[in-house]
Amino acid sequence: MTAIGFDASDAGEVGTTQEAGVIKLAILAIGGQGGGVITDWIVATAERNGWLAQSTSVPGVAQRTGATIYYVEMAPGGGPVPVMALAPAPGDVDIVVAAELMEAGRAVQRGFVTPETTTLIASTHRAYGILEKSAPGDGIGDAAAVTEILLRSAKRLILADMETLARDKGSVISASLFGALAAAGVLPFSRESYEQTIRDSGKGVTASLAAFAAGWQTVRDPQDPDRLEPRPQKVRSRPEPVGTAELSAAYHRLVHRIETGFPEVAQDMLLAGLEKVVDYQDIGYGRQYLDRVAEVSALDAVDRGALLTVEAAKYVANAMAYDDVIRVADLKTRGSRALRVREEAGVGEKQVLKVTEYMHPRAEEVCGLLPRRLGAFLEARPKWMARLDRLVNRGRRVRTDTLFWFLVLYTLGGLRLWRRRLLRHAHETQHIENWLDRVKATAPRNYALAVEILRCRRLIKGYSDTHARGLSKYDKVLSSLPALLDRSDGGDWLRRLRDVALKDEEGSDLEGALKTVESL
Amino acid sequence: MAERSFAKEVEKLRLTAGEEFAGEGILAVTKALLQSGVGYVAGYQGAPISHLMDVLADARDILEELGVRFEASASEATAAATLAASVHYPIRGAVTFKAPVGTNVASDALANLASGGVTGGALVIVGEDYGEGSSIMQERSHAFAMKSQIWLLDPRPNLPSIVDSVEHGFALSEASNTPVMLQMRIRACHVHGRFVAKDNRRPPTTVVDALESPRRDTARIVLPPASFVHEHEKIDIRWPAAIDYVKRHNLNEVFGPAESAVGIVLQGGLYNGVIRALQRLGLADAGGDSRIPLYVLNVAYPLIEDEFLTFCAGKQAVLVVEEGQPNYIEQAFGAMLHKQASETKLAGKDPFPMAGEYTGQVMLDGLRGFLAAHAPDLLSDRDRSPNRAVVPVDDATLSQNVPVRPAGFCIGCPERPIFAAMKLVEKDLGPHHVAADIGCHLFSILPPFSIGATTMGYGLGPASSAALNGSAKKRSISVIGDGGFWHNGLSSGIGNAVFNKNDGVIMIVDNYYSAATGGQDILSSRATNRSRSTRHPIETAVRGVGVTWVRTVDRTYDVNRMKAVLEEALTTDEPGPKVIVASSECMLNRQRREKPLVAAAMTRGERVVKQRFGVDEDICTGDHACIRLSGCPSLSVKRLDDPLRDDPVASIDNSCVGCGNCGEVADAAVLCPSFWRADIVHNPSRWERFAAGLRLRVIGWLQERRARRRLSFGAEVA
Incomplete structure (x- = not known):
């Protein structure tokens, strides 16, 4: 018999069946994103072009917000009916469509994306997992690091915020992804036949077609700089505050003081802080804020990039604008x-x-x-x-x-x-003074530790019980200060303690970490 | 009302001979049943065969035209017992449920059915919920087929094969007077494919005919001495008859060259996976033409000795590709070869792992391992000794950053506040033993709630805390859904607790539907159902079996009330089980029901109020305690463009349905004042608009007055 299949003897890697004419496509989505819709559209488009297509999925509990995989195989009609697999196999997928950035990461993790074969089309938007969302503090995964892996994992990578593209057109992500898939040219079907599929679906056709076009456009128009790179952080512009001439003049005097009296690297943070406290209370409060930061800044070291001043600018503002x-x-x-x-x-x-x-x-x-x-x-x-x-x-x-x-x-x-x-206010003032006194006492002896003491302010947040819990964590973490004061790695230890405290709602992990520090 | 309407698909059931059917595997089975002249169908919904039940429910008219009876059974046991109609009457009957859960529940009826045997064809269609995406324990239905002697079909996963095996299943059942089990793997249930249809057939004998001329035959009743005779009948008569039928109709298939040093025996359901692996090894072409002989067991039980030995003849080694454990098929074949004193070596669970799904990679590795050991010349150099294995990238960056996505409650789910209340009660009264059950509410065991210690089977939540009762200062809490309650929980859990004077708390989560299986109606559903009797309150049933302490909370979103009732149940002096019926409609179903009505009312110009929640991002401090008591997909976080903020703040997106949980939880847990609820009044009355306008003007004046006296920073306007 003649093997039409892949001849492993002269090719680079173990077995893909691409040579057999079967195209394999996996769609990774989150339950509720409409992965089933785009799957049906792809099958319908293939069949419209006389291809044989098979799709499978595993609905069930995964549908409720879990990660889901839909899988399509297709082959040109006319020949013998091909045998198609019912699930994607690592190293053997031609096209991966990921309806969310981390799902693209998951596709790589599961081996579905290979540099030799796979075209990866992924949306850059994030839908956070429950553990990312529920972490006290910041539990969000590192999108840039995952994007970096995507860039070197696929044969071809198409990245764009398909969610926003679709939403801007009043549609959903399946439509913009479908447009991007069509534009990628990895399937031998005309744009018209994709669009006809959408028309035949009969539901929200106009919006879907618009989102399809947006998805198409983002792949075909290489001028859009946002397409391949995650959007850079915007530099926040500070609009001029609006108010009476008298207030404006007073405010500008404070701004001038920042510009002339503080290290340049700290000025952006100081401006943000000043805005916050003046908005919170009044001009006088802004003056007091700058006084407080200035006292800390006086102890700053030039060779440390004015870190102490920057952190003081940030956390003194937050502390003064307490939530009441x-x-x-x-x-x-x-x-x-x-x-x-x-x-x-x-x-x-x-x-x-x-x-x-x-x-x-x-x-x-x-x-x-x-x-x-x-x-x-x-x-x-x-x-x-x-x-x-x-x-x-x-x-x-x-x-x-x-x-x-x-x-x-x-x-x-x-x-x-x-x-x-x-x-x-009396309570808060006293707390702030105690905190800054510690910073000021520590800075000359242990600069890094002083910076970390400033940052511990992050532990105090929220209202009612949350606030009380934050205060107690803050007190516990800072109780380790005497042991750390003369250690060169004291700052590191305090940072570790703070990270534990931040993640630990009940406080039991923190107790353990404190014991470790005691034993140093 | 089921989650998905199959009104469009149902039309495919009317296709006539020669027309092409295109659709999902499970729909093809439905069509095959009608083509086979089935007389009645019953079943209990659950993945992956829910669609079969939903299609049949929507196909009422077609079934009535054909004289086919359709039952939505109370449980899998009920469904299996329904097949009793085929014991004496020559009526073909089919029942369906999820395996192996359903098989376990149905085993009593299945065993009795198999013992007495059947006259009409009896088909048990089990949806095999195994491997990735499965929601249950991983076990094989094969054991049930062996112990009760029910023939097990495991067809190749393409529509023509599946449809054929339905038709053969009935005929095989009739030829051997034995019920037949048709196993449908989860992906085959959902596979999209095509087959050429035949005409539907009216059942030659209908259930109405049977009722009008009843029959009985004591030889078919499972009672000594007949039951002793049945055991012999199974071996002496039914088994040979089955073997004869299977061989005569070539139900098992042999592919590939006649001569080869090695061969592969496989379960029919694994055919596509095996072919794919062979293709990747360069040993099969696109059409499935294999260079290695294949013996495909579309009938996984009984095994046919002479077929197998003939296949093995002249081969040095044969590989059994059998998914799951124990490896019954491999063991049976091993014994056959041994008795024959055959030279052929048998491989199976050695190149393959003993346990776990045969995914693409496992299949490739298993076949390559077998061939490397027994026929290395068939492999390419690279496959014989690969320099680099294709393994999933295990990059630490990915595992640290790609989030797990456990299944969770839907947006606006009414079960969320129940578990939020439970978590808050635990803060006051300490942790309790919580027995969980099967159903949507089982998501409570996952983050963010992490509540629930065990799940012992559908409807068995209260039963599973039966032993945990006594003079302790704390009580057990058992959770059960309305689906599980009617399935068996009323007797196995509630009645049992009353009778044994159990002091525990039983929380019945009543969301008006069997929601986890796709929103089917059940006894206590509030909807009017044309073909079923609904609106039978759970509380009445509970009181009927003797519970005296019952509290119904008819709006679960009232977290404070939920909390108070739960606290009372845990502390009251009243003896006996404390039953809380927590009722609110499944939000998925409610949205599906209400959305079109609201849209229509809005276009008619009627006054409609829509609600949604929001978060004041200036007030939110990024602690996320609200999320730890919610997990709602629409309640997320976002980073603010503010250098002063370290942590992302809570944020509610447009998918919010305004269920109220966020506000209720913020209040009950004394969290923070950042949540707001917007009531948007569409088509307000003239007076309402006037009054609102007046208020806006006064408020606007006050706002401007204050703004004039301070500096305003434009950046705060979003």
Whole structure:
């Protein structure tokens, strides 16, 4: 018999069946992305061109947000009916379509992408996995590193944000991917026959065709710089603040102080920080912010790239703009916020919007709003606090589109003018001073450690229990300072402790890490 | 209402002789049943045969025209027992369920059916849920075929072969008075292909005919002494008859050259995989023409000794390609060769791994290993001693960054708040033993909830915590879905708990459908179903078997209420099982039902309120506690373009259906005030618009007033 199949003796790698005329295509998607739709379209297009096509999939639980693989084999008609496999095999896939960046990575991981054979068409957008999303802090996978692997894994790589291309046309990703597949020219079918398939599907045809065209365009038009490279981080432009001449002038004096009194590398961060604290409170607060950073900056070392100043610029701003009731009320009653909600919710001129806020105040928050002495008096009396808690501690759904609740929040936001006299501010100020004192005491002895102490501020965030937990983690991590002060790797250890604390919601891993540090 | 409508596909069931059928494997089976003159069909849904049940449900009219009875069975046991109609009457019957779960549940009925034997053809179509994407334990149906003596068909995975084996299955069953099992592997169920149709046939005898002229024959009833006779009958009469039929109709196939030093024996279902591996080794062409002889077992049980020995004759070695374990086929063939004192060497689980799916790579490695050992001259130099194995890239960067994607609850799923409440209760009352069950709610064992210790089988959640009862200060919590409840949980779990005075908490997750299998209606479904009786409340059934402490939460999204009820159940002094019925409609089904209605109402100009949630990104601090209590696909994170922020903030995308879970959880868990809910009123009344306009003007004036007194940074406007 004659083997039409691949002759392994004179080819580079073990067995592909491409020579047998069978084209193998795998689609990696996430449940709910419409992987089945594009699979059906590909089969229909092949059949429209007189090809034989077979598709398989494994639906079931994977459909519910899991990673799914659809698999298509096809061969020209007319010859003997080919035997087709029901699942993709590593090293033996001609075309891989990945409906998300990390799914492209998964295709490489599973061996479906080979430099000898595979054309990889992938969308660069991200749909985060549950563990990426739920990590306290930043659990997002490194897209750039995976992209780098994609670049050297495939024979040919087509990368574009297919999700945005489709959404811009009011369609879904299967349509833009289908367009990119058509434009890649790896299947011997005309553009018209792909488009006819979409027309025959009869659902959302116009939008699908537009997204198809966008997908086609992005492959065929090499001028688009975003196509092959992930989009570079945009440099944030700082628009001119709007306000009275007096306020603007005062603000510009502070900006001038940044430009003349601080290392250049820290200036961007300082400008961002200044904006944040002035927005949070007022010009005077901005001045205080710069004073605080300046004190730390005075201890900075020239040869370290002013790292201490940069980190102080960042974390002092965050610490000073702490999250309190006033801040929340202020943000929720701004005009800009109202506009953003309308935009996100897609509310048009003819529709009416109602907005409900979910608040859950506790006695601590209310107490923090009281003048310092009164608040401290109350805080020292647990029974009174418990009574207050019973009074206020319950979920409150507040309609900020109504005048009454708007005014309540508006008034709370207005307490900003008195904030400096309130109990919470006293607590926060003391905390900031203690923190910066430690930094200042450490910097001359152990520069790296001082930088890390600044960065530990990241541990404090959130509201209520989350905030309390963050504070306790912060305290625990910094309790290791005496042991680390004179170690050259002290900064590294503190960083490790912080990373553990950040990832560890319950705090048990942190205890273990602290023991390790104790034993140093 | 099933997840997918097959109204369009059903028309394919009307194709007549000579027309080409194109579609999914499981649809082809449905058509083959009608072509075979089937008299009744029953089954229990579940991947991968759910579509078969859904198609039949949508094909009501065609079935009625043909006089075919269709039952959506209460369980696989019910389905198997339905085949009793073929014991005395010459009616062909088919039942279907997922294997091996279904086979386990049905085994009592299957064993009795196999013992007494059948007159009409009885076909059990099992969807083999094995390998990648499987949702159940990995076991073989083969064992059931052997122990009860049911013939097992495992056809080559292409539509013509599958359709043929349905027709032969009935005939084989009738020729040997034995039920026949047709095994459909998961990918074959979903394979898209073609075959040439035949005309549908009306059953020569219908179930109506049977009812009108009843028959009985004590020799067919499983009771001594007849049951002793049955065992002999199986061996002396039915087995030879089956062998005779299989041989006469060449159900097993031999391909490739007549002469060869080696040969391969394979299960029919693995044919395409074996051919692909041979193609990659340069030993088969595109059409499947193999240079090595193949003996394809489209009938995996019984094995036919003389066919096999003839195939082995003159060969130095034969490879058995048999997926899963134990390797029953290889063992049986080994015994045959041994008794024959044959020189032929038998290989199977040595080049192949004992356990696990035969994926493309495993198949390639297994065949190459066998040939390298027994016929190295057939291999190319490279394959004989490959310099570099083709292995998946195991790059550390990939494994660190490519996220796992466990299956999870859908957007807006009403089960999410139940487990959020459970997690919050655990914070107050400490961890409890939680017995999980099969169904969508089993996703609770995965992140972010990570709740649930065991799953012992469908509907067996409460039964699986039966032993964990006593004088402990804590109670067990058992979860069960409405599907599992009606399948068997009412008696095996609830009734059992009442009778044994179990003190545990039973959470019945009622989402109005058998949701995990595709949204089929069940007894307690709220929908009006033309052909089934629905709207039988779970609470009534629970009280009916003697539970006194029952609480129904009819809006699971109310996390505070859910939490309070659960806490009460865990702490109340009342003896006996504490049953909570947590009811809210499956969001997938609800959206499918409501979306067109809402769209129509909007175009008619009626007042419609749509809801969605959002996050104030300035207020969110990036702790993600909300996500750890949710896992909703529409609740994600995003990085802000702000150098001051280290961590991504929560963000809700356009897929949000406004179920309310985010806000409820933020409130119940005292998380943070960043969530907002927007109620968008389409086509508001004139007064509503006027009032809203007035409010907007006043609020706008206040906002401007404050903005004038401070510096405004434009960047905050998104």
